Amino acid sequence: MYLDTEACVRAVSSRDARFDGWFYTAVRTTGIYCRPSCPATTPRPRNMVFYPSSAAAQAGGFRACKRCRPDTSPGSPEWNCRADLVARAMRLIADGVVDREGVVGLARRLGYSVRQIERQVRGELGAGPLALARAQRAQTARLLVETSDLPMSDVAFAAGFGSIRAFNDTVREVFASSPRDMRARVRRGAPAAVGEPSATWHQMHLRLPFRRPLLPDNLFGHLVATAVPGVEEWRDGAYRRTLRLPHGPAVIALSPQPNYISARLWLSDLRDLMVATSRCRWLLDLDADPEAVDAALSLDPRLAPLVAAAPGRRVPRSGDADEMAIRIVLGQQISTKAARTHAARLVQAYGDPLKEPVGGLTHLFPEPATLRRTTPEHLAMPASRQRTLLAMAEALAEDAIDLTAGADREVTKAALLALPGIGPWSVESIAMRALGDPDAFPVSDLGIRAGIKEIGVSDKIASILEESLVWRPWRAYAAQHLWATSDHEINRMPKEQ
Known part of the structure; x- marks a missing residue:
């Protein structure tokens, strides 16, 4: 995008916030770089230089604008x-x-x-x-x-x-x-946004920007409806959960506001601030470009009414990819409530307790290396699914399955499919929630098949796959719209508890 000088000039001239994070505008005469939507006086085109990243603008000798704070732009989608x-x-x-x-x-x-x-x-x-x-x-x-102080x-x-x-x-x-x-x-x-003193936690508040529109209903509804007790909760209008970060445990609380996501962080080590912020953005899919996604999906007249009724849907992801893979195995062919019960049992038996609980959050989800030693009394499920769970934990513990941010998605999906008891539904669900694949599509999911019937398409898997090709590469977002045709609690903002 940033190489198209004319398009960049138009975006800057109209102060179009949709392009914040896509490119950065540096001004030769001032030595400053800005986001495209900067409210300052628009410079002359001949004085503009465009960069694909803030780091490139800094390397070019430009400093950040104090007014628009370009380093706080949403990341490039x-x-x-x-x-x-x-x-x-x-x-x-x-x-x-x-x-x-x-x-x-x-x-x-x-x-x-x-x-x-x-x-x-x-x-x-x-x-x-x-x-x-x-x-x-x-x-x-x-x-x-x-x-902070x-x-x-x-x-x-x-x-x-x-x-x-x-x-x-x-x-x-x-x-x-x-x-x-x-x-x-x-x-x-204004005073610094810090929390109450604690011997365990460093606390702070942040505002996480996003590209509008953002529909919080299914995003927070899904996370809270599937929340594992002790690890996740909905409290005081915020989704809260524990995280295992490189230098120690953390707790995050995320709540939707009209123009930003309010993030409250409890960190055991301040070196994890950047990683915690990145995980929050990933979890809520905040770097998405909703207008591009919605425009593409609206080209299908059958899906267009759903998109028009609820623009800005995001894909709820996970703060811990290994945890999500384990939970998807636990949730195979059972209800959301039953899956939460299974996961909670594992957390109480094998999870690492926090030194200082935060609200109802008491544990970190167990690591795969710990879960591969799980005993049958903690796995009240069929023997075949027990074997699948232990195989998944073993593969993750031995790094045979890569679910990190830098994973090659196709290689990982092939490795997942090779595990016993892991089929296409599990692979696509992990790709959507853990790997962040925007085109992941668990075609056999009952909610998707019900949604497909609602828009007048046959619910036969072969038909769904064929019809879904027009939604590529955004089928994970199409899935959110199809799920929303039901009255399931994952589609609604949580109620206060």
């Missing part, structure tokens, strides 16, 4: 939709892999050489993996500076900087302001 090497690399970078393992670790996870990764990422994003990770560190640093040395450490000097230099270069000046400016406007 391309990286979650595409399945190529660059998209897989971007998902891993967003999940903090470069900060934890370096570019060598990124290349190892993707199965390519460092040189190949550098060349392809730089060729498309205008900056290499290290520069992209540095831009993320700068954003994390700004969040901590503005939303942490000493600056702790902020630098938590944001992933190797030294105070590197932290100060980066913040000044990117934001044209020192960390102390940034904090003072926020204090003049």
Whole structure:
């Protein structure tokens, strides 16, 4: 998109927020880069330079606009939709892999050489993996500076900087302001968004942007209707859950607001702030481009009325891909309520308890390495499904199945299908909820077959597959609309409990 200069100029001139995150506009005369929707005076086209990433704009010598804060734009929807090497690399970078393992670790996870990764990422994003990770560190640093009372040395450490000097230099270069000046400016406007003191948790509030429209009904309804007691809950108008992050456990609380998602975080280690934020965005599919999805699905006159009635549906995903795979096996051929009961039993028997519970959240979901030692008394299910569950746990524990952000989706789906008791429904459900495949489509699902009949299509699997081809590559979103034709609780905003 950003290479089409005329289209970029039109988007900037109309301050079109739909393109925020797709590209960034730098202005030669000011040395500043902005999001397309920046409310400042539109620069002359000859002074504009367009970049595919904030890291590329920073590498070009431009600093972030203080008015539109381009580093807080929604992420590009391309990286979650595409399945190529660059998209897989971007998902891993967003999940903090470069900060934890370096570019060598990124290349190892993707199965390519460092040189190949550098060349392809730089060729498309205008900056290499290290520069992209540095831009993320700068954003994390700004969040901590503005939303916490942490000493600056702790902020630098938590944001992933190797030294105070590197932290100060980066913040000044990117934001044209020192960390102390940034904090003072926020204090003049409003107090920092921090929670009650705790010996276990660092607390903070964030606002997560998204592209409008966003329909929260099925998104939060699905997450809460399938919530596992002790791990997930709906409380005070927010979906809350525990997360297992690289440096320790965390709890998140997400609630929909008209123009953003309110995110409250409890972190045991501040170094996980960036990863926690990325997981929240992934979980709620916040980087989607709903107008593009809805426009494509509306081309089918049978689906168009459903889309028009509920624009902006997202695909509810998972905060833990391994957990979701296990839960999908638990849910094979049983009701949502029964699946929750099975999962809760495993959590109480094998989950790691939190040092300090948050509301009704008491445990982390068990890791696959622990579940492969599950005994029959904790698996009140047919022997065939017990074998499937243990086979899944074993494969995940041994890294024979890759459900990470950088997974090759087709390779993973083939590996899943090779496991005993795993059929197309399970594979497509895991691809949708855990891998984030926008075209995943569990065609044999009873809810989808019922929805298909509602729009006048035969519910025979062969017919559904043929008819669904016109919805590609957005069949996971079409599935949300088909499920919504029923009155199931997954389609409704949760009630207060």
